[in-house]
Amino acid sequence: MLHVTTYYDTLKVTRDAPAIVIQAACRALMQLNHPDNFEGREYEAVKIAEDLREAFDVLIDPNTRAQYDNWLAKQMEQSN
Incomplete structure:
Protein backbone atom coordinates (compact mmCIF):
# COMPACT_ATOMS: atom_id res chain seq x y z
CA MET A 1 0.00 0.00 0.00
CA LEU A 2 1.27 3.46 -0.91
CA HIS A 3 1.69 5.88 1.99
CA VAL A 4 0.63 9.44 1.28
CA THR A 5 1.76 12.21 3.63
CA THR A 6 -1.26 13.78 5.31
CA TYR A 7 -1.58 17.07 7.14
CA TYR A 8 -1.49 15.04 10.35
CA ASP A 9 1.88 13.62 9.29
CA THR A 10 3.14 17.09 8.40
CA LEU A 11 2.36 18.39 11.89
CA LYS A 12 3.36 15.10 13.55
CA VAL A 13 0.05 14.75 15.40
CA THR A 14 -2.54 11.99 15.63
CA ARG A 15 -5.88 12.19 13.85
CA ASP A 16 -7.70 12.70 17.13
CA ALA A 17 -5.40 15.49 18.37
CA PRO A 18 -7.24 18.45 19.91
CA ALA A 19 -6.78 21.95 18.53
CA ILE A 20 -4.39 22.97 21.32
CA VAL A 21 -2.04 20.09 20.44
CA ILE A 22 -2.18 21.01 16.75
CA GLN A 23 -1.37 24.61 17.60
CA ALA A 24 1.54 23.64 19.86
CA ALA A 25 2.93 21.20 17.29
CA CYS A 26 2.78 23.80 14.53
CA ARG A 27 4.50 26.41 16.69
CA ALA A 28 7.27 23.99 17.71
CA PRO A 35 15.09 30.19 8.26
CA ASP A 36 17.89 31.07 10.69
CA ASN A 37 18.46 27.33 11.11
CA PHE A 38 18.77 26.84 7.34
CA GLU A 39 21.67 29.12 6.53
CA GLY A 40 22.19 29.00 2.78
CA ARG A 41 19.02 26.96 2.27
CA GLU A 42 16.34 29.52 3.07
CA TYR A 43 14.15 28.27 0.21
CA GLU A 44 13.87 24.92 1.99
CA ALA A 45 12.76 26.64 5.21
CA VAL A 46 10.15 28.68 3.32
CA LYS A 47 8.75 25.51 1.71
CA ILE A 48 8.53 23.76 5.08
CA ALA A 49 6.81 26.81 6.59
CA GLU A 50 4.28 26.87 3.74
CA ASP A 51 3.51 23.17 4.25
CA LEU A 52 3.12 23.64 8.00
CA ILE A 60 -7.36 24.05 13.20
CA ASP A 61 -10.79 24.87 11.73
CA PRO A 62 -13.38 22.24 12.74
CA ASN A 63 -15.32 22.52 9.47
CA THR A 64 -12.36 22.20 7.12
CA ARG A 65 -10.90 19.46 9.32
CA ALA A 66 -14.14 17.47 9.04
CA GLN A 67 -14.12 17.89 5.27
CA GLN A 78 -10.62 3.72 -2.72
CA SER A 79 -7.06 2.48 -2.21
CA ASN A 80 -8.26 -0.76 -0.59
Missing part, protein backbone atom coordinates in the same frame (compact mmCIF):
# COMPACT_ATOMS: atom_id res chain seq x y z
CA LEU A 29 7.88 22.85 14.13
CA MET A 30 7.90 26.45 12.86
CA GLN A 31 10.57 27.34 15.43
CA LEU A 32 12.59 24.23 14.61
CA ASN A 33 12.43 25.01 10.89
CA HIS A 34 13.04 28.74 11.17
CA ARG A 53 0.86 26.68 7.56
CA GLU A 54 -1.35 24.86 5.03
CA ALA A 55 -1.73 21.85 7.35
CA PHE A 56 -2.41 24.10 10.33
CA ASP A 57 -5.04 26.15 8.49
CA VAL A 58 -6.97 23.02 7.52
CA LEU A 59 -6.72 21.15 10.83
CA TYR A 68 -10.48 16.83 5.13
CA ASP A 69 -11.14 13.78 7.32
CA ASN A 70 -14.02 12.76 5.04
CA TRP A 71 -11.79 13.17 2.00
CA LEU A 72 -9.05 11.10 3.67
CA ALA A 73 -11.53 8.36 4.51
CA LYS A 74 -12.69 8.22 0.89
CA GLN A 75 -9.11 8.07 -0.35
CA MET A 76 -8.30 5.22 2.00
CA GLU A 77 -11.48 3.40 0.98
